[in-house]
Amino acid sequence: QRCALDMLYNPNIATNVIAGTYGSGKTFLATKMAVLETLGKGTYQGIYGVRSPIGEGKEVGFLPGELDEKIGDFFLPLAQQLDMGIIEYEKLKDEGVIQTIIPYYMKGISLDKTFVVIDEAEDLTAKEIKLVGTRAGEGSKLVFCGDYKQAVVNTTDDNALVQLCEQFKGNPLFACIYLDEDVRSETSKLFAGLEV
Numbered sequence: 134q135r136c137a138l139d140m141l142y143n144p145n146i147a148t149n150v151i152a153g154t155y156g157s158g159k160t161f162l163a164t165k166m167a168v169l170e171t172l173g174k175g176t177y178q179g180i181y182g183v184r185s186p187i188g189e190g191k192e193v194g195f196l197p198g199e200l201d202e203k204i205g206d207f208f209l210p211l212a213q214q215l216d217m218g219i220i221e222y223e224k225l226k227d228e229g230v231i232q233t234i235i236p237y238y239m240k241g242i243s244l245d246k247t248f249v250v251i252d253e254a255e256d257l258t259a260k261e262i263k264l265v266g267t268r269a270g271e272g273s274k275l276v277f278c279g280d281y282k283q284a285v286v287n288t289t290d291d292n293a294l295v296q297l298c299e300q301f302k303g304n305p306l307f308a309c310i311y312l313d314e315d316v317r318s319e320t321s322k323l324f325a326g327l328e329v
Contacts, residue, residue: 134158140308141166141276144176147269149276150254150298150309155325156317159278160252164214167248167276171230177248177274180225182211182233183265184252187285208233210252236261245270255279256286259293 137151141162151159170176211233212222225231236257251257251265254277262277269275281292301307315322 134162134312137162137310137312138166140310141274143308146306146308147274148266148301148307149274150294150307151276151278151312152280152294152298152309153312154280154315155283156315156321157312158316159280159312160210160250161214163250163252163276163278164211167250168215170274171248176246177272178246179229179248180231181244181247181249182208182231182252183239183249184208184233184235185256185261186235187256208252211250236264239264239268242268243270244268244273246272247274249273249275251275251277251279253279253283255281255284255292255294257293259296262293262297 137158140146140149140151151163153159167177167180171178171180208222209219211231212219215221215225217224222231226233247270249265249269254262256279257265266275277294277297279294281290281295282288284292284294287293298309302309315325
C-alpha cells in the first residue's frame with residue numbers, strides 16, 4: 134500500500150491502476166487520496182466516481198426514479214471509505230465536490246483538475262476505458278481500481294484492465310501496482326479462497 138500511495142502522490146503520473154485481490158484496499162486508498170488531494174491540498178477542483186452499473190447476482194429489472202436513484206447504490210463503496218460514510222458522501226455531493234457517473238453518460242464531457250476514481254474497473258470494456266481516459270483534461274488524475282480475477286464477464290488475461298496495463302507499461306504518465314493481501318478480515322480471507 135505504501136507503493137500505491139507513492140504512485141498516487143506523484144503529480145507526474147496522470148493514469149494509475151491499483152489492481153489487487155479482495156479487501157486489499159484499492160478503493161480505500163484511491164478515495165482517501167482523492168479527498169486529501171481535493172479538500173486537504175486543493176490540488177484538484179473535484180472528485181469524480183465512475184463505475185459500470187453491473188454486478189454479481191440476478192438482475193433487478195427496471196428501477197424507478199431519477200438517474201442518481203437508479204445507480205446510487207453502485208457508489209456505496211466510495212461512500213464507505215469516507216470518515217463519516219454516507220453522511221459525508223451526501224454532503225460532498227450536495228456541495229458539488231463529488232460527482233458520480235456511469236461511462237454511458239460520459240461522452241462529450243471534459244474533466245479538468247479532477248481526481249477520477251474508476252471503481253471496479255475490471256468490469257469495463259476496452260471502449261469504456263478509452264472513453265473514460267479521453268475525458269481527462271489538464272491537471273486531472275485517473276485511478277482505475279480493480280482486479281480482472283473478480284470481473285463479472287472476463288476473468289482472463291485478455292481483460293481490458295490487464296490490456297491497459299500491458300499497453301501503457303513504460304509510459305512515464307502511467308503506473309500500475311498490484312496489492313495481493315486481503316486486509317479486510319480473516320473471514321474475508323476465508324471466503325476469498327472459496328472455490329466457485
